[in-house]
Amino acid sequence: MNNKNSRIILEDQKGDFLYQKSKSNLDITFNRIAFVFFVFFIIFLIYSIHLIHLGSRKVKIEINNKIVTPLNDLYRADIVDRNGKYIGKTISSIDIGIAPSKIINKKKLIINLKYIFPDKDYHEVEKRIKKGNFFYFKKKISDENYEKLMKLGDKSIEPRDNLIRIYPQKNLFSHIIGQIDNNNNGISGLEKSLDKKLKNIQESVTLTVDRDIQFLIRNELIKFNDIFNSKGSAAILMNVNNGEIISLVSLPDFNPNKREKIIDVNFINRATKGVYEFGSVFKTFTIAAALNEKIIEPETEFSDLPKSITCAGFPIREYDQNIPSTLTAEQILIRSGNIGSVRIGQKIGEDKYKSFLSKVGITGGINFDIEEVGKPLKFNWGKCPLATASFGHGITTTLLQVVKAYSIIVNGGFDVDPILIKKKKIIKKEKILNEEVSKKILPILRKIVSTKEGTAKLANVNGYEIGGKTGTANKSFEGGYSNKKINTFVSIFPTSKPKFILAVMLEEPQLNEDYIYEYRDGSNFKLKGSPRNTAGWNSVEAAGHIVEKIGPILATKYSKIN
Amino acid sequence: MKKFSVICLILFLILITALIKNSTKRIDDEIFAKEENIRSLKKDFENIKLEYDYLSSAEKLLEFQDLYFENDLVKKSIQEIKIINNKSNKLEFKKLKLIND
Numbered sequence: 001m002n003n004k005n006s007r008i009i010l011e012d013q014k015g016d017f018l019y020q021k022s023k024s025n026l027d028i029t030f031n032r033i034a035f036v037f038f039v040f041f042i043i044f045l046i047y048s049i050h051l052i053h054l055g056s057r058k059v060k061i062e063i064n065n066k067i068v069t070p071l072n073d074l075y076r077a078d079i080v081d082r083n084g085k086y087i088g089k090t091i092s093s094i095d096i097g098i099a100p101s102k103i104i105n106k107k108k109l110i111i112n113l114k115y116i117f118p119d120k121d122y123h124e125v126e127k128r129i130k131k132g133n134f135f136y137f138k139k140k141i142s143d144e145n146y147e148k149l150m151k152l153g154d155k156s157i158e159p160r161d162n163l164i165r166i167y168p169q170k171n172l173f174s175h176i177i178g179q180i181d182n183n184n185n186g187i188s189g190l191e192k193s194l195d196k197k198l199k200n201i202q203e204s205v206t207l208t209v210d211r212d213i214q215f216l217i218r219n220e221l222i223k224f225n226d227i228f229n230s231k232g233s234a235a236i237l238m239n240v241n242n243g244e245i246i247s248l249v250s251l252p253d254f255n256p257n258k259r260e261k262i263i264d265v266n267f268i269n270r271a272t273k274g275v276y277e278f279g280s281v282f283k284t285f286t287i288a289a290a291l292n293e294k295i296i297e298p299e300t301e302f303s304d305l306p307k308s309i310t311c312a313g314f315p316i317r318e319y320d321q322n323i324p325s326t327l328t329a330e331q332i333l334i335r336s337g338n339i340g341s342v343r344i345g346q347k348i349g350e351d352k353y354k355s356f357l358s359k360v361g362i363t364g365g366i367n368f369d370i371e372e373v374g375k376p377l378k379f380n381w382g383k384c385p386l387a388t389a390s391f392g393h394g395i396t397t398t399l400l401q402v403v404k405a406y407s408i409i410v411n412g413g414f415d416v417d418p419i420l421i422k423k424k425k426i427i428k429k430e431k432i433l434n435e436e437v438s439k440k441i442l443p444i445l446r447k448i449v450s451t452k453e454g455t456a457k458l459a460n461v462n463g464y465e466i467g468g469k470t471g472t473a474n475k476s477f478e479g480g481y482s483n484k485k486i487n488t489f490v491s492i493f494p495t496s497k498p499k500f501i502l503a504v505m506l507e508e509p510q511l512n513e514d515y516i517y518e519y520r521d522g523s524n525f526k527l528k529g530s531p532r533n534t535a536g537w538n539s540v541e542a543a544g545h546i547v548e549k550i551g552p553i554l555a556t557k558y559s560k561i562n
Numbered sequence: 563m564k565k566f567s568v569i570c571l572i573l574f575l576i577l578i579t580a581l582i583k584n585s586t587k588r589i590d591d592e593i594f595a596k597e598e599n600i601r602s603l604k605k606d607f608e609n610i611k612l613e614y615d616y617l618s619s620a621e622k623l624l625e626f627q628d629l630y631f632e633n634d635l636v637k638k639s640i641q642e643i644k645i646i647n648n649k650s651n652k653l654e655f656k657k658l659k660l661i662n663d
Contacts, residue, residue, distance in 0.1 A: 033568050078608075086615045089608075146661040168616050179628055215620035463640040464660060494660050550587040551640050555660045 066382075076165060076184060077197070078204040079177065081211045082422060087173050088191070091164045093140040096149060100129045102156035109154055113137070116148050167193055167256045174253040175269040176207070176370065176420060182259075189370050190420065201232060206422040208244035210557075215235065216549045218249045221504070224542035225251055228509035228530075234270035234399055235504045235546065236418075239406040240492065242426050243416040246500075247550075248272070270507060274402045276486045277373040278505075279473030280455075281402060281537075282392030283341045284441065284490075287333050288409045289356035290344050291437045298330040298440050305339045311384040316391075319472075324472075330444050334453050336470065338391045345390025350381050351391070359432055360405035362397050367422040374398045392471060399488070403503050406490050410445070410498040412438050442467060446495040447454065452521075454537040456489060459544040460520045464551055465494035468543070470535035475508070484508045487535035489543045500554060504543040509533060517541065 006529060068117045079088035103109055106129060110122055117138060128135045149157055165180050178189020186192035217235050225233050237247040244422030250270040254262055266273055290296040302328040308317045318338050345353060365375045376397045379385060388394040400418055407416045413433030445467030448454040455470045468491035474481040488505045492498050511530045519525040530537045616622065627635050640658055647654040
């Protein structure tokens, strides 16, 4: 019996259940601790990540600002010039409206409003309240008045956010900037071409133009518009090496702050949109094409040049009847010989001349930062058209394209695209012309300004080594030519190392009998009244005065002083 | 010992978590306040800059010249402007050129 009992006890002590329960308890305790530890570890991890995130948030915001910002109907980025001066600025304003249906105590509301805006006509306000429709009580209120109104706590006073786009420079950049409509959409100029960008970026858009230089050029152009009673005028100042437009003026212009609908065609952008025949300005292209093809040298002589030739029944005459019959290529350009240019054009041939003009961007369109760009009229090439094109007759283009082509010719033959929006990186351009072209043509362009025979003596401002070419063309209309002129002067300075190109164009200038010309040859000679209505007597004079005004700024601001 | 160290670690983590949470909240508030201040300062700066741009525009400066300086300010030609270099107490005058090689 005893043996039996002791066996039972032994079985109880060896019970698997007891042993397993104890083992199980140990496991549960350990798992709970591990679980709690895990939870806290996760919380710790989350906050650590959050802390790291906060630490790095500033950088992220900056990066995000550059890429994505919410599209806001009331937002439009500012536009500044190359020196950070505002050209277009968005100011948010608050308009105060009154919702009559929400008025609790009309008398109290009127008294309170009278206290803040004592000058308002409250009879009119009361009448409008009676009508019961929402109306604007006051637009563009100050922060101070807004605060006072909000402190009234009247729910019938409803503030509405509004956007005002202001142009502090008024007319100065009107043809570049353009306008926006009442719905904050760009309708012309950069406001139109950059519309999407301006609504999406937070930083300002920096242009290549210079406010002060633009002001000086515009002032001079207005002055000479009055002197020569021109219908309109245009000027472009550009860096020949990188295509940055420092100034672009077209007159007449408009004040974009007025938000007027411009339908008068005289307000066309003459610098970029107007398509004209530029006359003798094209002779530079003819000589440059021949130099590029190595057909001529500046010293190449052309003899027995007649004063007049006939092509397809139409006469081609020399403007200067005293021009010698034997001239070198250089003299043809300096004295602006028509027949000599025709001879050079014929030597080049239609295909090569056509290809040259296309290469330097004269024919065809041009990609530009604004949409208001003209397209040259279709030119039907042939034997006679080649002859007329070689001295700039019958072939059309825009002033902007002339500036581009001249820049390529004088900058060593590098392709250059005119730009209005400043680029952070300057892309190295492809060389499209023989380098010798610039070296050979620049001294000739200089002689046009510096020698007695040249047609642009009035632009020989001391200290700037100005070179250039004049162009006087009769305005064409359907089926013929009028006596009205397009007078252009394209100047490059300094010719020893070209940096700037300034093109001045006057449309339909008139003679001025009272204007006094001061010769720039050191003789102190003065001449009263314009002898001829040619570019040499109006556009060149205007360009000379412009360079005189802007030159010191260009020399100090745009050059490194050791 | 193992249990004790695990409990200590948990307590330590709770403490750290609380500290981090509080500091995070504080930093968050500070950032918000700073951002608001920057926004308001930026607005003020832009308005003042706009005013400065307007008052310092060539048009206004010429107006001020006529009003206050009359003939005190004169136009200089490039030949009248010189670059002065002071090399070991010796002044050197150079002509101002459009291009400096």
